[in-house]
Amino acid sequence: MPLSRRTLLTTLPASALLAVAAPLRARAATRPTTTGVADPGANPGADPGANHAALLANTVAIFAGTAESNARPETAAKLASLTSTARTRLAALDGAGPGELFKGLPLGTSDANLNTSYQYLYEIALATRAPGPAPSDLRDNVDVRRRVIDALARLHDTYYGDQSKGYYGNWFNWEIGISASVSKTLVLLEEELAAYRPGLTAAYLASMDAYLRNGKDGDVDLDSRFHTGANLADITTNRILQGAVTGDDARVVKAVADQLTVYATVDPYNPRHGVTDGFYADGSFIQHDSVAYTGSYGKVLLTRAVQTVKILEGTDYIDTATADLVAVVRGWVADGFAPLVFEGWMMEIVKGRGVSRTATGYTDVAVVVEAVVDLSGHTTGPDATALKGYVKFVRQTSKAALDPVVFVSPVSVARYADILADTSVPAADLGDAASHTAFNAMDKTVHRRPGYAFALARSSNRISKYEYMSGENLMPWFQGDGAHHLYLAGQDQTLAFGVDYYTTVSPYRLPGVTAPVETRRTIPELYGTAWYDNPERGFTSSSESQNTYVYFPRGTNTLSGGARLGTYGAVGLVLGDDAAYAAKQAGELPDDFVAYRNAVATKSWFMFDDEIVVLAAGVGDPAGRAVTTTLDSRIAAASDTVTVTGRLRDGSDWPGGDGGSGTAPGPVDWLRYADAGQGVSVGYVFLDGARDGDGGGGPRPTVALDTVTRSRRVVRTSNPDTPVTKRVFSLSVDQPAGARRLSTAHALVPNATERQLAAYEKYGRYGRGPLTVVANTTRVQAVEHRGLSILTANTFTPGTHHAGRLTIDGAASVLVRTSRDGTLSLAVSDPTTERGTVSLTLRGRWLRAVATDDGVRVRRVLGGTRIDVDTHQAHGRSLTARLR
Template structure:
């Protein structure tokens, strides 16, 4: 086996390797970085480091994972084979010139080194613990230290993340993986730049006034902890553990962090559970595992298990992460919903090793169900070897049943998201307000995400490839499901531009985790378009109502009922008077006599069209997908237009045709939008108003969302104020109120009505059982 760098020592000058011992260890640090090492002992550092390496590569070689091992070997060999160091350029690989840090090539270069180190450390590869490979890696790291990343360099306007998290994480992983093959005088030299660029998990060097939060703090904590273990500095490891312990507290906001209702915010105003939140969970889970049974064991971990339940479980669909909480990452070609889902599953598998039994008892069947049902993107094609091994143990454990899909209705009031989960389908609604941004477009990513926070709806069915099969570069970005839009042409979203619609109205309420209501006031960006939009989430349907739709810009306005990626063929379509049926997806029933417009088109796009980021940018290869679009045309400059339709996931043609009589629309006005079905009443009161029901008037004297379900003499009630404008709402039921039981302290009887103190509750629910 030959290795390009092993024949180029002259090019690297002082980078010649001496004293390489594959089974030795670098000498302990001297000076400040050695403080604490003697008291604790080198074995504690080495044990924790070895646990980290085992999380990356697993244990001994297992023939059952031969294909995965070959893939690791192939990637590492590709990195090694293409190395052609040119100091004068400078570059370590021809396609990654290192002269300008703004390209992000130095960050890519360290990621490649991590790939090479992974191949060297993985048992069963031809590169495993190979002396020449280690020599080549050492020379490459010396080259990068000299030309790309050291403490004396200037960022020159490049992305702070690469310097403070990206490279530190890749470099410490690389050093941990190669540890037994490193010469004693090199490791401390390569890690010295982290004293400048990543000295403290809580501090941002490039912006001294910024205190790190969420995923950024967790990522830095990983780098700081690994530097401490590699250099035998107990203070660094302890500092990292303390920073993570602080992260495990929930916040009341505003701003970054996890909230009690399960919301997760990053960059102050954006829902990011499925992107930054997953990075956070991965880092915390691995830190807990790495430091277990060590002098720095993280003991205050209880809240991380609650976070998994509250924040992640509702958004994972058979191992896929819902796009409604992935932010601008939806536009990144190399980060699909299954990548985010795999990282979340890997983190949960890691946490299972330390989770209290009351959590583990629920999680094991849940994870086994995801892994069993998702055959579209099998877990073992994505995950690292160590995680695949843990998944295999779980799958082969006969004592663990295959858990069913998550069901329930979840309102995330602190990030304007609502999720409705049924046994065979799921539905999510992405809203925005003066608190929550409509779409983020940093680093030239998510350039066409204009309407992703304007009431976009996400329907998940048995087709687990719908959202990840090149949808984002090919879907018409002006016609996203659930949205009401005018048809103006848009420029690419600008870096860092925040759009917080000037309205507080976004949110909803759930009843018994079985039914839900969501509502938002639409104030369109750069347009006079206004609308009030509501969704009623039932056991077999979603009822969507819109009212007050108006605009005056001389453009056509549309509401998009559906825009479905049907991949490479148009499935048979059935339609009739007021209904459309798309087999394998859903039936769509128009409930107010309006006509739907249906189009079937082939659309071609490129990932580069929506992501031109320096390190994430998509390629220029055209991709084509077929779409079925169902929309309601409100005409040019509508005045008080409305819509009412039902989405019936998995329904047959007969069920679709018959559905119009299954639900009663009680109101669809600027004051109230309300429906009734069987024993359920659901309403959005935009302001004080009354709606007539079969049992009598239902009234509220202020804004709220409301669900009522009657069972003989008992009425279960749930109320929330998404506007966050009222202190108290008085609700008059269609029945005489006798008493209030099992109620939150904010709910009380007031003569023949109910009064709910909603002030200060930040749009969260208030519940009670009312005897009538």
């Protein structure tokens, strides 16, 4: 059931939410601090004391549960988990050695251990506040609470309170992580702190403010590059709790106002405070200025947003904006998250460095589900039904059982059980089973059909090629160079993707990637640390130089984007080097800084129902290195039976070999990969329009089917040294050193049978196949799908380009579909995001406009119909027209 479509992601946040933020800041400026006494002139009728009491009660209820929620049998496992965790932490507290608060966490030089120590104290305090029907020696245990308070005092006195000795390591721990645990602990133990150590809360607030060094005068600075997106939501949530504990109304009011700025849709042409982090009109989410990050920081922001609604419930802080805030977050779920969740699994293309972690995918989606569960409680009517239906849909389609024990709140566990038990709510996705989502603001594309989902990762001078940081995602070099993930229905995705995929698949052979044949070294291998350390040249951890050239470098190419027409799509990409290589060539980086050069290629993906057609032209290497273009890579369990079958153009079968390994002895019609263990298959149809370096016969693909064993630590230094063994399938086209440029053309056919693939072969020989490659050069790539009556093209260079009946001026992405009644629908986008107008001509008889988007003009010209599309500041968005 779709959500009702209000203006959620464009005008609403700026006009409503930001309008509320301004008077909140005015209130903050006139409210006295620490006294809790209201200024009647600032907000008549407001009662800060009652507001603060509500904030505290709401926060305790979120994290510890309520008597009502915790009496439910469904929350028993969650409460048992809270208690078990607290007992484990107490045992570690008892067993601590010199220089430790908890056993195994030495303090004094490790910010991570200090952060974890504070988290452990919070987990102990939480168990003392959780009500429940079963007796517990931890609940309301004053001795345990005072042990926590004494430990807080010790940490402050010895390791935290002296800022001249602190703030080493990762800034996040000092400004966000530690403050999050401390702030929640202060809320949980508020009464005990006041009675037992009355000055400790104030001491911690002073220190937390002092550690907010990327802020302004110990507070948020909206112009700081560190105070954006999910990070800003975290910081402001901490400050809301701090204000509630101390009765500092001004702190709460300003924190709420600051956090409301996060919910405004990012306008890339007019960013507020220069911030490009946040959600965009097309559902994209960016953090770190240029990293596609819905599946990591995005879900953190979603959680914080919903928690904000719950924390502030019943107070007057954002009463006038609550409905708008909920509506905005509903829009995030429908347009930003749901397209990226496939059968309960979060897609890899939006996880940044998180792809190297051992617990992602299904675990990521559990976080999203909890947020949706709680969000549904703040909506009514069709919107509530849609959200609840989505919760059921994820539960129904996920291949991993969602255990609500992982939820943060016992209240959420109870609500989740109520939703699942509600027979009046049908399970339903928030989008259609057949859909195409162009996340052009973050250079990502998702194409979905019943049975599969295709996720494509791109990059440009706007969006990072990858994210590496803190020893995570050690071999990321080609993850944004057209790498794809093909998710097949019914498969446990932990067996197909996740950390084991990146562990066992060569980083040079990610599917869809063209890479030079060379060996690259990781950042720790290059420099002996987790970053490039050169303070004299501006390279320190989290410096702007580190971010730009090491952690998440952007590409140098401008063209990356595509058009969407209904449920179909076209995407183009011109491969380019990253910013570090360009800067190194320009002499802007130190001599010992290592940067790698990429291969070159011009690529297109045309996405239909049964096929994804992939074209590549100009594939090669200016430096003369050997180059590998990987058409696909998949993993299977070591015990699975994996086979590759196929047919050559001469009518002979694909050689058997070791499960089908080897290089084709001649041109190939089709190949089929099958994993009997998982019951999945993928077909590869080789199309005319491909040429080898000598212009004859087309390139001959190579199949590799190897058993690979590697440690998960090869992709992340903190992963357990656990060996993983997988059967790794790779289908590639290999060019030797010095080879001329080549082109390739093939179709991915998810869930293909041999009979289905043989049909392409049969029709292809007589020119009656559904797919025709119209053009495949570095100037224009185009495909016609006769079965769907679609002609689609990408153009890459200035000038006039011809593709079938289309003439296109300059770089563009175009889809044209003709219906049975003669109506023609078209979609156009500017994949460079830099053009003011894209013009095209449809040759043939004149067509008149039936309906057009704003900015689309149709007129008659000699020999056909001219369409001019205003793409100025469209940021890659598709504009459409219907003609007859």
